[in-house]
Amino acid sequence: MSRKIAYVQAFNEAVRQEMQANDDVFCAGEDIGAFGGVFQSYAGLQKEFGERRVVDTPISEQAIIGLGVGAAVAGLRPIVDIMFMDFIAVAFDQIINQAAKLKYMFGGSATVPMTITTGGGGGLSAAAQHSQSLEALICHIPGLKVVYPSNPYDMKGLMTSCIRENNPTIMIKHKRLLGMQGDVPEEPYAIPLGKANILREGTDVTVVSWAKMANDSVDVADQLASEGISVEVIDPRTMQPLDTETIVASVKKTNRVIVVHEAVRFAGLGAEVAAQIQEEAFDYLDAPVGRVAAPFSPVPFSPVLEAHYQPSPDRITEAIRSVLARPGA
């Protein structure tokens, strides 16, 4: 049975159902217990599972991740919350040097079945330290898996997979999508990590995009359809590992592709996607891979600046037109 619920509720439901199924699953983070988390992602869970399993922590990001790493190696299945993605910087040693590497360094003997959950993305005038899209930073680290869903259905299925995964995963919730409504089955289900979703099928051009930008790209595609331009939108959903196969298959069909993301362009994931496309489908390309991304600056506070900073539907449209303008082979 499926019904409409919000993105944030889909997250909450995945956590609740996995906690019901497995006593090893517990949650820890700032304000997540009695208060339910600043985004209400953890609402009601402490009430249902008690303070043993839903733990309010001090403001101690490094120790929060460390708690997850240690408890995971000791056999539990932690979900640890870092309120805003920007704050992962405070805990980077535990994420990059510990969680990501223990299995490898220990010759495979340790597993770290930990999920880090965090709020990412801009658009709230929250300025430079509460608006970042840092997915490229963490995708660069072997040993981590990174998920960034664009809708409630994917959220529940991917969060379920994260919790069941025997590797450290980072689930990024886009702050602007928390209230997004969508059909979500009541029963537990898992969407495999590393599988892209074709959000909209098309034949003229491929747009690769994720989280809020994926939805904005679908809106643009709907607009362009009225002009007879057929846009395929691919949402990788999992950023690490990246489903290159689905992207490449689409490019082989459309011969033109752009990547749209909120993070800054330089060394953003668009660079990786573009590189993989040219490695795997160079002969199919009718135009250089286009990128729509943020300029190389911190996220500005003023809404007037941020509106120009973030990729807009206009910029996405323009980029699509520009790859379409190149004569085909």
Place this chain on the structure above:
Amino acid sequence: MELSNDVLMDMHRRMVRIRLFEEAAGRLAEAAKLPGFLHLYVGQEAVASGVCAALTDQDQITSTHRGHGHLVAKGGEFKPMMAELMAKSTGYNKGKGGSMHISNLDVGMFGANGIVGAGAPIAVGAGFANKYRDDGNVAAAFFGDGSTNIGAFHEAANMACALQLPVLFICENNEYGEFTPRDKTMAITDIVDRAAGYGMPGVIVDGMDVVAIHEATVEAKARAVRGDGPSLIEAKTYRFYNHHGVQNLGLKYRTDDEVEVWKQRDPIFTFEDRMIDANNASRDDFDAVWAELRADIEEAIQFAEDSPFPTPDQILVDVYSDTPSATSGAAQ
């Protein structure tokens, strides 16, 4: 310590300036004129005012997400502050920082901070520069009770003590970090207990009493200037509004009764009463201060509303400094 009437009235003025600025910001936020997050300092005015009245423009402070009060107390002007909150180009940060990053280096205010605990290590650096240049200045770090749970605080406290730097650690213990009470996140009641672990003196002061805070700061500053190193001052205080925004009553993590009890101890009104009782000032004197500063606030709001937003060409400005120093002389 006998404080002159000038000092007392100066501290009062700082407190009223903060109160009026914050109440105005709250009203503007409710009217949807302030983008972004807003963390009000109302209730805690005595702390910033008592501390900053003991500092000069050359002394530095670092601040928190709840930073407007620190900047006002340090001498920040209403107009560029209000303009910054409204995201205008005439703001102290040219509309790029907003409430959470508001700063003014001219008065030694090294910025509000969106990262809890991040200010303290920066104050250590400012204190290091003061000692390095032997200029007699001190750096004060303001931080909340909750921030003392983060590693950055502990590293900063230890380093400042190890290097005997002129740094004042000013903890504003308002009993909550966001929506979680202090006793859920630490096993001690008094933050000051942490001071001994680093080898610095610590005192608890009534955070609703600007005089007590001032006196403790004067003493800690004298010690720092003498070369005897850092001190920790814990001010027991309370924020009258919610963690962010302008709701005060009906919150699910604290009782209305608790709010009322603390409001009885309003740092400004209790100070005025004591001054009047001691015949140091009259109600008229205070009324005149409020009236004058109210007019200033109205003018600042008008200024901010009339100011332009920054233009998109500013996005890439100030990511880097454009020009290197001609020599390895002082960086500008």
